[in-house]
Amino acid sequence: MLQIAVTGKPNVGKSSFFNSATASSVEMANYPFTTIDANKAVAHVIKDCPCQELDVTCNPRNSICRDGKRLLPIELIDVAGLVPGAHEGKGLGNKFLDDLMQAKVFIHVIDASGSTNIEGNPVDPGSHDPLEDIEFLEEEIVMWMYGILSRNWVRLIRKVGAEHLDISKVLFDQLSGTGIAIEDIIEAKRNIEPDYNKWEEEDLIELTRNILHIAKPMMIVANKADLPTSADNIKRIKEKFPNVIPASAESEIALVKAAEAGLISYLPGDDHFDILQKDKLNENQLKALEYIQTNILDVYGSTGIQDALNYGIFELLDNIVVYPVQDEHKYTDQKGNVLPDGILVPKGSNPRELAYLVHSDIGDNFMHAVDARSHMRVASDYELKDGDIISIVTKG
Ligand SMILES: Nc1nc2c(ncn2[C@@H]2O[C@H](COP(=O)(O)OP(=O)(O)O)[C@@H](O)[C@H]2O)c(=O)[nH]1
Ligand SMILES: [Mg+2]
Incomplete structure (x- = not known):
């Protein structure tokens, strides 16, 4: 199954994202799951099912059809929070970068409202600039990979020369366990000094960064979009980075739960919901739902959770669905x-x-x-x- 890793510093909403994306899957799925640890679960990407166009009733086996939409399983990994210096073993350290590398695509969750500092501790809303978080995370991953790539470098380079080894293959072997293909390494080398004997530290870091960009595409989920300080930040982030998806994991959880209880009808990714049992909702619940409709769905077109999964699989990894x-x-x-x-x-x-x-x-x-x-x-x-x-x- 294709894997997506959810990563970022602590307290940005990674687990909320993970839970909101996987909660309903357990409920809906009628096929057996492979064993998955605590931090891994099945989520879905969604496409129109051909059953409507063909006017047939389908009997999905590996997937689910709901209201003419086909939900296809993928695996989501909740990688524990990453703080600056993680590649040197700070905070939760290397194990988490290992977890991360199992996935083909990364979702970097940030707190768009700026109410958590760079270490993930709560601060006054709007007082931290989430743009800083984006740069730090990539740098952490690059430096971690660089650490692996450059292990025993001097000896390794001597050996490559003496035994006339293929440098791409050697780099590939160094990175074994990260799921990175040799083709990606060859492509990443294109704009680097061709003579590996002349590689300085900066060249190797640049090569590492290229490899990461090619092999592990990343998107930014600008979470907590429901908070008032988020809108401005989201605009600034979108100006500077591609692949940004505004999101509210908390809103998605509320909608999925209300739908499961039969109070509303809602399918992840929808831009609206219908209230089914108004008499069973108290005033606060009604207000909360109204808030989500006005401040999230009407503004951003969805809660962003489903969009992020679809974007990862269909855009960044360029997959299609065939029956x-x-x-x-x-x-x-x-x-x-x-x-x-x-x-x-x-x-x-x-x-x-x-x-x-x-x-x-x-x-x-x-x-x-x-x-x-x-x-x-x-x-x-x-x-x-x-x-x-x-x-x-x-x-x-
Ligand atoms: N306002 C708001 N708060 C959120 C959202 N997602 C998560 N949170 C809150 O942020 C805090 C950290 O969430 P959690 O999912 O545990 O973050 P993690 O440490 O990155 O896994 C919790 O208090 C959540 O309730 C959101 O979309 N909007
Ligand atoms: Mg968490």
């Missing part, structure tokens, strides 16, 4: 389930790569694929499109 089926006319699997599985695949994948993502046996026995909408056989180098329904034909 493999066996029967291209009924859109079913062997057991007659309609549109059973939605599979997240990297954009640019072809049908054989899809087959391997479904099962290695199916990949090994792949013959060709049929587009279930057109009933036409597609070429082996056909680039899969978002929402494609594909029947894979195998040998034997």
Whole structure:
């Protein structure tokens, strides 16, 4: 399952983000989960399900369909708070950077209201500039990776020269355990001094930063957008950084809970909710819901939580959703389930790569694929499109 790590300094709302994104998943999911530790849980990304367009009733197996929206599982990791100096073992230290590296994409949660200082301690709202937090976090991760990359450097470089080793492969080996691909290292080296013998500390740090940007894309979730001091900061942050999503984890938790209790109808990512049982809500609850509608949903279009997950998977990691089926006319699997599985695949994948993502046996026995909408056989180098329904034909 694709993993997203939630990171940032203490008290910005990482756990609130994590809980709001994963709470409803447990409730809704009807498929078994793999074992997941305390700080890992299943969340979902959401796309339109083809069932509406095709006017069929689907029987999802690996995912969920709600009101014509397909919810596809991903894994979220709540990485404990990072403070300046963490790469030197300060605060919670290295274990957390190890946790972080399991993920393919990072969500950096910041307190946009500026009511926590750089160490994560509460201060007067608006008195801390959250822009500082953005720079510090990246620097922490870069310096931590640099520490690993440059371990035994002098000896290593001597060995590369003596044994004519490939420097990219050596760097790749140094970073093993971080899930970083050798292609990403080769790409990251492009604008660095080509002769590794001339690399100074700054070159190596720059290389590390390039690797991080390429291999582990990051977005900023500007949380606590519900607080009055946030709006200005969010504007400033958006001017300076790409990939910024305003959010209110607390609002999302309130909405998800109210929806679970049947008080409102709300699907994560929506820009509104409908009150279903007004008589069961007291005055304060009604006020709180109204506040969320006016100050979050009307202003930002959503609570930002679902947007952040979708953004990570569909934009930063550039995935699409493809539906493999066996029967291209009924859109079913062997057991007659309609549109059973939605599979997240990297954009640019072809049908054989899809087959391997479904099962290695199916990949090994792949013959060709049929587009279930057109009933036409597609070429082996056909680039899969978002929402494609594909029947894979195998040998034997
Ligand atoms: N106003 C507001 N407070 C929030 C929001 N998200 C979290 N908080 C509060 O911020 C504090 C820290 O939250 P927590 O999720 O434990 O932060 P973590 O240390 O980063 O995991 C708690 O008091 C939360 O109630 C939010 O969206 N809006
Ligand atoms: Mg926490």
